[in-house]
Amino acid sequence: MKPEPIEPINVLGGTLLSCSDDPTTGYFRDGYCNTCDADRGNHTVCAVMTDEFLAYSKYVGNDLSTPRPEFDFPGLRAGDQWCLCAARFLQAHDEGCAPKVRLEATHGRALEVVPLRILKQYAL
Numbered sequence: 461m462k463p464e465p466i467e468p469i470n471v472l473g474g475t476l477l478s479c480s481d482d483p484t485t486g487y488f489r490d491g492y493c494n495t496c497d498a499d500r501g502n503h504t505v506c507a508v509m510t511d512e513f514l515a516y517s518k519y520v521g522n523d524l525s526t527p528r529p530e531f532d533f534p535g536l537r538a539g540d541q542w543c544l545c546a547a548r549f550l551q552a553h554d555e556g557c558a559p560k561v562r563l564e565a566t567h568g569r570a571l572e573v574v575p576l577r578i579l580k581q582y583a584l
Contacts, residue, residue, distance in 0.1 A: 463496040469568045471576055479506035479565040480541035483534045493543035493567045501545040502573060506565035508584065509540045513559040516552055541565075546573035553578055560584050 465488065468476035481491040487503045488494050495504050507513070514525045514536060524542070527535035536542055541562065550573055552558040561582040570579065 463498040465494040465496050466567075466569060468492065468494055470564050471566045471568050471571055471579055472563055473568070474564065476567055477562070477565040479543050479562065483536070483540060483542070485541065485543045487543065489532075493565060493570075495567050495569050502547065502569060503543040504546050504567035504570040505544040505549040505574065505579070506562040507542060507544045507549060507559040507582075508562070509536050509538050509542060510557075510559050511538045512557045513552055514538065516555065516557045517548065520548075520551070522548065546570045550574045550578070553582075558582055 470476045476492055478491045479485050479493050484491055486492050486494055487499045493504045493506050495502060517524050524536045527533060549558055561579055563579060563583050
């Protein structure tokens with residue numbers, strides 16, 4: 461049985477907007493940072509990749525830049541938008557290399573991990 465997404469409300473209280481269809485992102489690979497109880501990583505922050513963040517993510521063990529065709533993952537480049545794990549975003553913030561964020565496309569569940577004031581610091 462496929463898990464049901466949690467209500468698609470963004471961190472500003474409005475309707476969750478699409479994050480990216482190219483590449484297609486999200487826990488459900490529907491282009492949105494939708495989430496559900498099965499999403500242990502809380503893939504809810506719609507972020508715009510930078511070379512600095514991609515290098516950091518690879519350094520801490522999550523290589524987002526290398527294509528993984530076996531998982532239908534194209535690999536990300538600077539400028540791509542992707543639904544990040546909220547904890548990874550906060551970790552990158554703490555290390556000074558967090559990417560920009562699209563608040564309207566960031567799921568409200570991100571607020572369980574990242575305070576809104578921090579997300580707003582990186583808002584596009």
